[in-house]
Amino acid sequence: MELTPVMRQYRELKARHPDAVLLFQLGDFYEAFFEDAETVARDLEIILTSREGVPMAGVPVRKADLYVQRLLRKGHKVALASQLERPGQGKKLLKRGVVRVLTPGTMIEEGALDSGLDVLLAAVWPRGERAGVAWAEAASGGFWAEELPLGELAHLAARLPVAEWIVPEGWRPPVELPGVGTERPEADFSSAALHARFPGELGDAPLAAAAAGALLVYLTATVGDLPHLRPPARAGEETLVLDAFTQRSLELLTPLRAEGAVTLLSVLDRTKTAMGRRLLRRWVLAPLARREGIERRLDAVDCLLQSGLDDALARPLGSCCDLPRLRGRVATGGLSPGDLLALARTLDAAAEIGERLKDLLAVAPEELAALSDAIGKAPAELADDLRRAIVDPPPPTLDGGDVIREGYDPALDSLRREAGEVREAIAGLEAAERARTGIPSLKVGYNRVFGYYFEVTRSQLAKVPSDWRRRQSLTGGERFTSAELASLADRLAAAEDGIAKLERDTFLSLCRRVEGEIGALGAVGEALAELDALRSLSEVARRKGYTRPRFTDRAVVRIREGRHPMVEEVTQFVPNDLELGEGVKLAVVTGPNMAGKSVFLRQTALIALLAQMGSFVPAKEAELPVFDRIYTRVGASDALTGGLSTFMAEMVEAGAILRGATPRSLVILDELGRGTSTHDGMVLARAIARHLAMEIGCKTLFATHYRELARLADEAPGVVNLHAAAREWKGEVVFLYRILPGVGERSYGVHVARLAQLPEEVLREAQRALDELEKGAPALPPREKELPLFATDDHPVLKELRRMDPDRLTPFEALDLLYRLKECLERGPGAE
Template sequence: MSTLRFENIDKERLTPLMRQYVEEKESRPDCLIFMRLGDFYEVFFDDAVLTARELELKLTGRDCGLEERAPMCGVPHHAVDKYLNRLLERGYKIAICEQVEDPAEAKGLVAREVVRVLTPGTQLDPDTLDANKYSIICAVLEEDGAYGIAACDLSSGHFETSDLLGIQAESHLFDEIERFSPVEFVVNEKFAQNYRFMDYCARKQITVSRLPDSSFTSKKASEFGIKYDEKDLLWHRSSAGLIYYLQDTQGMVPTHFGEIKPYRFRDYMILDRAARVNLELTETLRDRKRRGSLLWAVDHCKTAMGSRNLRQWLEQPLLNISQIRRRQDAVAFLKDNFMIRRSLADALYGLYDMERLSGRIASFNVSPRDLVSLRDTLSRLPEFHELLEEIETDALKAIAGEIHALPELEDMLSRALLDDPPIQIMDGGLIRDGYDVTRDELANIALHGQEYILQLEAEERERTGIKNLKVGYNRVAGYYIEVLKSQSDKVPENYRRRQTLTNSERYLTPELKEYEEKILTANQKLKSLEYEIFISIRETVAQYLEKIQTTARALARLDALISLAEVAERHNYCRPRLTEESILKITQGRHPVVEQILGASDFVPNDIELNTNDQRIMLLTGPNMSGKSTYMRQVALICILAQCGGFVPADSAVIGICDQIFTRVGASDDVSGGQSTFMVEMSEVATILTQATPHSLLILDEIGRGTSTADGLSIAWAVVEYLADTTFIGARSMFATHFHELIELSQTQKGVFNAHVDVAKRGGEIVFLHQIKSGGTDQSYGIEVSRLAGVPVPVVDRAREIMAVLEKANKRERRQIRKDAQPMDGQLGLFAQAQSVKLADEIIERLADSDPNAMSPIEAYSLLLDLKQLVERQERMRQEED
């Protein structure tokens, strides 16, 4: 194999073509260069070695002017897209280097240049994009601990941008990154040094492009037409950096983003990564499938753009009650008016993805088939006006006003384009008869040329009286009139001899020569003219881009509202009442996903009531498999659905607005991140305790189970006390636990109350009733569950014996906790206070020298053990003083 690499190539010795390739590579060092050579796209040197390996192509060589041949591989131009898509899926950037002059007219080497750069975040091909979610490219600008973030889907024109400020700015930034789930990043140099970010991208194999700070400036923002105030901080600059990158890769400034305005991060419910994953909003936790997620349960959209819109609503629940009620009014109307809802759903069914079409229109990559589909969609839009014109609901009236039927555009497309044009615009067969006079003449010649020849032959036989005269054609002589030598005395004067054969003469007439030129060039001229006509049509369509986008987004909202109404009626959902008070009251609530999987008749509904007084923190006990996690998740999902503007699976619901939902559910090692189960658990708990507010909803499942029983119980106890103290958080909380000792906290902590999942024993067997009852339980039934799971009988019997011994000891320990524990006591003695300060300083110093993200499970455990010993030594000293 050749050892030639870009870094050791002597450019001066290269052939002109190879020098052209290397120079393009030097201008785009982060890209694979695909250069058009005739009917192939070729790749050379290092790029060829990598491309051949990734695409499993044969690696060959080409003379390049050096002693060694240049490594080379290539793909046919007509099949290049499928190969490019495979490389993009693996995170590579590709520069397409095209011939920019006609090879027949070139003097010397054909001129070539990079006309576009393909990246994972700039794909426009609908066959490679997930129709039901946005394909996001995200720009991040970091400056002085603050962040500007901009995210867009180039294929649809969807664009979001915001500032993230304050002490939790980085945490909220990563929450937004998780929401966007980008396929590509553009960042400034400072943020590129962020260890957490680079680790995130490395683990997810996301392409990252670094831009200099000069790409993220207010001046650039002004150049791109972004309107901002002088007091604005970073959002407009991050937006400028993103658009600069798109201009650089696409060769033009995108025109389909509309007016770029920032959103306020605090206008929406905050859902961090743990909440999104644990609540399975858009994909399941176990196998990352759509089926089994909340989105799967409520998505009955008829269009891809509707599904994307509904997904965004679920990922960004609203905080503004008036906005929520506006959506609720629309859902209520559609739910109660079946015939209108069904007619609108039928009208939506099969509509083309106009939102993604807008990206191809803006980049002038729209195909003839795209425009035929646009024409068909436009022809169906008047039906929406007829169905919506009498509706007084604000949201639906607004949608009706944003649907533009564009009859003049539909008429032009109907007159211009054939119903089934080819994919490639250079292949001809695009334009209808009657749209262009010159095109019709060429088409007539190309289509009816042979008929003309036969007609000419008949006419000449009759005119000359030569019965065996014939008109023929060969590639050397072209068209000719052939007459036997015996009949040559009858040849008219306008016949000019072209060729003499043994028995015949071949002639040419001015008329035949003229038609010969028309026939021989008609097909190529026809293709070229149809291409020019199509380009003109495409430019005309681009003038309607803003109205096409507005229409697409209105239809997407309508589709999402109909979907919410459909699921509400189909599964008997109720309209929740929203309030600013920190309360939560749900009667006969159900899990929206589990109910659909099991069937409504098999699902057991339950109530919940949380408030700011005596029922702020629910301590939920009960055995494994009894449904505690399902119950807590259903409460969170009901809140999310309510704040999306949807109805909820319950008989009735009063929802106090949740500004954030936090979850600590499940146990799993973050192996790729180097974190143990317990470290993941504690990290999530730390996030909750430092970021939750009185308006948050906390879902905490089995806190402390990732460590020893004593440590776990201590942590769980302390966490509940911290939550119960309204000077710290005072948030509505659901806390499931197997630490039955915590039941006692309802007697000492205001707002803490007990509930349990009911279980019945029938004939020695346990039956899970899945009903939530008031009061705690000290029965986990773990041994019975192990027996149901098939654990051998001797093991189960021995476990019962050991349990009896442990329960006696546990009762003594529980009495000691009730007697001695005085948690959260702020009245410390002077000595204890001084010692505590000293201890705190020592602990802070140890923690400051540690990086939890870089620690192995063993190192983390060792640190925790050291800190525990420090605390124990402090406690012994205090006892000795007493």
């Protein structure tokens, strides 16, 4: 099919961006063609049309941002090809070019961003068993890098909300990386781009430098030069490892059930700024693993709490805009009048916050003193200038005019007075001409095509004076102009043009002033975000009665009257104690369902996590070691879409814990081994528990219905028994929600089933079978001997089968062989 010139132009641009959905401007619409049109129609749920057999789908230019955001959220990249010249007489083919390539990891447009969530772009450069990783947020200019074992990549990915990963061409990550993958040539993975922009950075980390270089190359190609991008910071202090399953199990960011609404982040989030909210989210996913850093945060939270400043700082912090992302708009030229006024208010609030913090400087801990120093360097003069310059409330854009306050620029004020005088003259001319002509309905109007005019109805046309000139005929009358009206219109147009130019020049001058302070604004924004997050933790501690945890260098866990931070939000809660001395490695927790075992396990993990975030904890007292990892394996789950059954998923997760846990880890296991037969599940659970206690030596809480596991306390040192207390009263089970020493006497499964309102005849049959089992009578058929699923090569049955030749067996010999094989199988694999 021969293509038209426009379609050839489209094909040329598409060939340069084959991996992006190309939106091609045709007048007032962005159109997509061929395969892109089918993608756009499907994912935007708009109509797919065609022209001359070519599929096409389009969206209005004025609403393009909304549609582009939806495509990005679907994981697509979008290339915007705009018209680069205006339509003119005789122009058959307008010049077009790609003005912006938008990808999920490079969004900087304010309307496309979630204010409470980082939108990260990351690059990975693997070499052998190690990898360099760099990640950045284009919107705020944050930039980080680190080197790590390749096996730790999954843990890093679990705590970073990466929307897009840049990887070398042909490389397949060893773990699933959430987000969109983008392959780039290996030549991009070089430190050259990094050192050209930031000389000397990451000199001791060549893999991280190569990843950072690839990230910069990609950012430049898609977004352009970002002057607000900071030099790459090393990932920071050592952090507590939380894998993705632990994050889900502990409901750190999202509830396990759709109807749930409470998460750890929702409990802790009393932040007043979007930048503080994003930082608090990072802290939840990456608690610290070094005692010094933890204590610094705790000191700051404690100081705010004791001084009462957590409450006093709430109001000024609430006046602060999202300073890191505003810096991004400064760098990309996307500032609005509202942004400048919001910046002025933020700097005013920073000055007030600085004054309040000064009162604490004599007793302020290191963390707060550093924040106070950074906030005190906010450019106050810039705030004064912006406040004097921008009208309040400001118009949404500069194009609307009336952005600069009266009195800020004498030349602008003079032009505005002149424009006002001309408008008054035009109004006066309307009255004068109405009187002179005797046309009572005469009025002066304006439109963009004809400018100012006199409008006269048809019934009054005979009264039109001869010095007027006809401009336009209408159905109900005609429009005219005069030399005087034209002169006034020219004067007004000149004044308005001058006003628009002066307003734009003044606005751009203010923007340049802000750009000159971009470094200082970055430091102020980081300090305000950290102060907001610390203040939030202080407020939560005060309102909910949290206490400061104590850390010990010994492997001791002591929690007195510990509570679950989310459960206590929705119901009355019974606190519980936990004491695991230095020699105790494993606590086996038995007891019935619904008695509080799972809540107890989770609350222990959450208290440890909160403490290492630098937060106070929901307990009367808490003494803890600093853990390096927290693992949870809670409840039944499956991964059927990945080809894993419930039991296989359980074993995969258990295997990851056994390989990753260290003596400094905290492991939470709940009901392990339920996805297979009772015997298999019990022996596996026992073996895993024994290995954790005796080989790894980490602190482990192991909840189970296999009461046989309680025998481990007699067999292995460092194992203790706990149980969820319950009592039977008048045939009903009463849950006490207390965790006490010892072994649970019964599981009360039939009682729980009664609470679930199973049919009475089912309950009676279950109780009958249970009574017989407890008396020692076989309520179920005995378990048959069976071949193992994965048989060993030395099994006597297999040896016999290998020796025989079925083609040479007589019927009698075959029958005799069958009897011998059955007898051998019954004797067991040790018999020959």
